Amino acid sequence: MNISSMIKTGIAGMLALVASVIFSTAHAVNINLTKCVTTLNKTMSDGQRVTFWVFGTGGMMCGGGTLPGAVVEVGVYPSGVSTTDTLNLTLNMMMAPQEAAPYNGHTIHLHGADVTTSEDGVPETGAPVNGDTYTWTPTRDMAGSYMYHCHVHTVKHLEMGMYGALIVRPRNAGGTFLNQLTHNTATAYNYVQNYVLGTVDPAYHTATGDSTVFADYNPRYFLIAGNEGRTTSAPAISLTAARSSKVALRLIGLHSANSTFAVKDGSGNAKSFTVYTQDGRELSSPQTVTSLDITPGQRFDIIFTTPSTAGTWYPQVTYKDLRNNTAYTNGAVYGRVTF
Numbered sequence: 001m002n003i004s005s006m007i008k009t010g011i012a013g014m015l016a017l018v019a020s021v022i023f024s025t026a027h028a029v030n031i032n033l034t035k036c037v038t039t040l041n042k043t044m045s046d047g048q049r050v051t052f053w054v055f056g057t058g059g060m061m062c063g064g065g066t067l068p069g070a071v072v073e074v075g076v077y078p079s080g081v082s083t084t085d086t087l088n089l090t091l092n093m094m095m096a097p098q099e100a101a102p103y104n105g106h107t108i109h110l111h112g113a114d115v116t117t118s119e120d121g122v123p124e125t126g127a128p129v130n131g132d133t134y135t136w137t138p139t140r141d142m143a144g145s146y147m148y149h150c151h152v153h154t155v156k157h158l159e160m161g162m163y164g165a166l167i168v169r170p171r172n173a174g175g176t177f178l179n180q181l182t183h184n185t186a187t188a189y190n191y192v193q194n195y196v197l198g199t200v201d202p203a204y205h206t207a208t209g210d211s212t213v214f215a216d217y218n219p220r221y222f223l224i225a226g227n228e229g230r231t232t233s234a235p236a237i238s239l240t241a242a243r244s245s246k247v248a249l250r251l252i253g254l255h256s257a258n259s260t261f262a263v264k265d266g267s268g269n270a271k272s273f274t275v276y277t278q279d280g281r282e283l284s285s286p287q288t289v290t291s292l293d294i295t296p297g298q299r300f301d302i303i304f305t306t307p308s309t310a311g312t313w314y315p316q317v318t319y320k321d322l323r324n325n326t327a328y329t330n331g332a333v334y335g336r337v338t339f
């Protein structure tokens with residue numbers, strides 16, 4: 001290497017160092033996303049057709065609508081790093097299906113997020129229902145699972161499918177997402193899936209205004225990640241994992257019923273799993289359990305380790321009536337993890 005190239009390399013190295021210092025200590029990351037609202041028709045397991053309202057990914061005609069809506073990820077950084085992620089989520093109302101007044105329009109409520117009242121997506125406290133931008137800057141202790149949903153005429157619009165997972169993920173000082181639930185390395189995982197819980201009462205999908213239908217919830221369809229998954233052979237969600245690996249599941253309660261989560265092997269034996277975070281906060285002592293009740297709005301982030309021998313486990317949710325806590329007919333929904 002001659003002197004000229006050494007100088008060039010030295011200058012390039014210095015510039016890279018300056019850039020990394022700026023990036024790791026002062027550069028604000030803005031995550032700008034646009035959501036819209038569109039219809040999605042699904043044929044359910046009993047042959048009935050249900051029309052959902054779902055969040056899509058913007059555009060003139062509102063494309064990309066899925067049930068649940070696409071995952072939104074926001075990063076948080078280790079202590080001592082002043083960089084922050086700010087989520088700017090814009091709701092585009094063009095082409096949106098709507099109810100008649102006074103329940104017209106839609107919002108995005110960032111459930112569990114500490115936001116100002118004007119960013120909370122609650123029409124009763126002033127959130128615009130004809131399109132708005134919602135801003136959120138989580139702090140490092142907020143790593144965990146959250147949810148977004150519409151807060152207009154919530155009993156109907158939530159039930160119609162207007163929801164999705166909002167995940168706060170730890171990044172390292174350089175900004176790379178870590179495969180950990182929190183900044184605690186004990187929460188490291190090899191695989192992760194979002195188990196977004198949902199229920200459907202078809203009567204809600206056609207009722208409007210102040211119908212008495214909304215006072216009597218009778219779900220007929222029970223979902224994980226938007227799918228019914230009524231048998232272990234046709235699960236709602238599945239994963240192929242290596243043996244002796246760590247599988248994290250984010251359990252996100254967007255259902256309108258009680259529920260109990262468990263993980264069972266092929267013989268129906270309950271397997272233990274560890275709960276590390278609840279409602280977007282790390283537990284001071286992780287809880288290892290074989291069953292977990294999840295009520296509407298709650299979130300739990302859990303990890304289990306797959307065995308060293310081949311097999312299949314079935315994470316599962318049993319949906320139960322809020323009034324008497326008895327399991328609904330067809331209320332068992334299965335996931336599958338093959339290793």
Ligand SMILES: [Cu+2]
Nearest residue numbers: 106150152157
């Ligand atoms: Cu809505």
